[in-house]
Amino acid sequence: MNGTASLVNSWNEWDPLREIVVGVADNACFEPREPGHRPQLRGKDGGAFPTGPKPPEMIDRANEQLAGLVSLLRSHGVTVRRPEAPRLAEPVRTPSFEVPHQYCVVCPRDVMITVGHEIVEAPMSRRARYFEYQAYRKLVYEYWNADPRAVWTVAPKPSMADSMYREGFWEWPLEKRHREMHASEFCVTQDEVVFDAADISRFGRDLLVQESMTTNRPGIRWLKRHLEPRGLRVHPVHFPLDFFPSHIDCTFVPLRPGLVLTNPDRPLRKGEKELFLRNDWELIDAPRPVSSDDEMPRFCQSSAWLSMNVLSVSPEKVVCEEAERPLQELLDRLGFEVLPLPFRDVFEYGGSLHCATWDVNREGSARDYFP
Numbered sequence: 001m002n003g004t005a006s007l008v009n010s011w012n013e014w015d016p017l018r019e020i021v022v023g024v025a026d027n028a029c030f031e032p033r034e035p036g037h038r039p040q041l042r043g044k045d046g047g048a049f050p051t052g053p054k055p056p057e058m059i060d061r062a063n064e065q066l067a068g069l070v071s072l073l074r075s076h077g078v079t080v081r082r083p084e085a086p087r088l089a090e091p092v093r094t095p096s097f098e099v100p101h102q103y104c105v106v107c108p109r110d111v112m113i114t115v116g117h118e119i120v121e122a123p124m125s126r127r128a129r130y131f132e133y134q135a136y137r138k139l140v141y142e143y144w145n146a147d148p149r150a151v152w153t154v155a156p157k158p159s160m161a162d163s164m165y166r167e168g169f170w171e172w173p174l175e176k177r178h179r180e181m182h183a184s185e186f187c188v189t190q191d192e193v194v195f196d197a198a199d200i201s202r203f204g205r206d207l208l209v210q211e212s213m214t215t216n217r218p219g220i221r222w223l224k225r226h227l228e229p230r231g232l233r234v235h236p237v238h239f240p241l242d243f244f245p246s247h248i249d250c251t252f253v254p255l256r257p258g259l260v261l262t263n264p265d266r267p268l269r270k271g272e273k274e275l276f277l278r279n280d281w282e283l284i285d286a287p288r289p290v291s292s293d294d295e296m297p298r299f300c301q302s303s304a305w306l307s308m309n310v311l312s313v314s315p316e317k318v319v320c321e322e323a324e325r326p327l328q329e330l331l332d333r334l335g336f337e338v339l340p341l342p343f344r345d346v347f348e349y350g351g352s353l354h355c356a357t358w359d360v361n362r363e364g365s366a367r368d369y370f371p
Ligand code: ARG
Pocket: 107, 109, 110, 198, 244, 245, 246, 247, 248, 249, 250, 301, 302, 303, 304, 305, 306, 350, 351, 352, 354, 355
């Protein structure tokens, strides 16, 4: 980095990557059941979802694949930083909620976001993830101390009290789910500001924010009022066929200016496509994942569409999960250099390649792709 460039600088999901944070699996626990989350085992043999710390062999396997991502990125000239995992296995008690233990610090994407020269810590939507930002504070201080232009913002923390959730949500019959979906009502109410950073997708001056189980309307309103006076535009988006929406990066994935990878099972709400069509962007459906949802790892709570959770090293170069050959072939036909990498052992920690990272620096500046 030369003297005039900013250390904190990232405006979109695809510009050439210079510095990124990759999560760590150390100290990870199984995600606890709570009003905002009901973890379930995959497959038919049933049984209760485990609680407490994950077995060391499992953690080692995930750490090995995370280390694989770190070496791959370094070999492409990217600076990679890691958080330090705090202790996560103890109970957490605040004035408004208690939870038996925390989860993990594998997915910085869900918690942290760089918007231009600004680092934003998300409020979060689940109790077990309320304090996850702490794992990144040391890095945030470093960036903030080193870069006089860097702005650091902590979004308002919600109470996560019982009243913030609709616990009945998990038992809604299909018909009700359908009705409420169209009103975008999920497990969090609309009384407090709630969002996870991974519901945001950055396109230069424009940001899409998905309304979901992890982001509500006050959350989007907060982002709008915070970012729009800085010359950015915030667009709420909806994918009405996704009954359990959370985090946009398995649903709508921009790869370079003019091209978004879309999820054929989760079309964008009518009318919300216009922004893209008017500006001649291509929306290309991803091929189906190679696994079915049932074939996903036993403790994984994400859908098989983790296949789409690719990480851009540049507008020409994309890291893709090793097994997802059909997607790799599509990317190849679209002119990308594909870097395949095994990452399946990370899935049960909340995501894949994009989720497990937080880009702090990508070349480029605030461009207007939707004039
Ligand atoms: N809800 C998504 C799915 O199951 C998974 C999103 C993972 N993304 C993340 N940033 N943790 O399709």
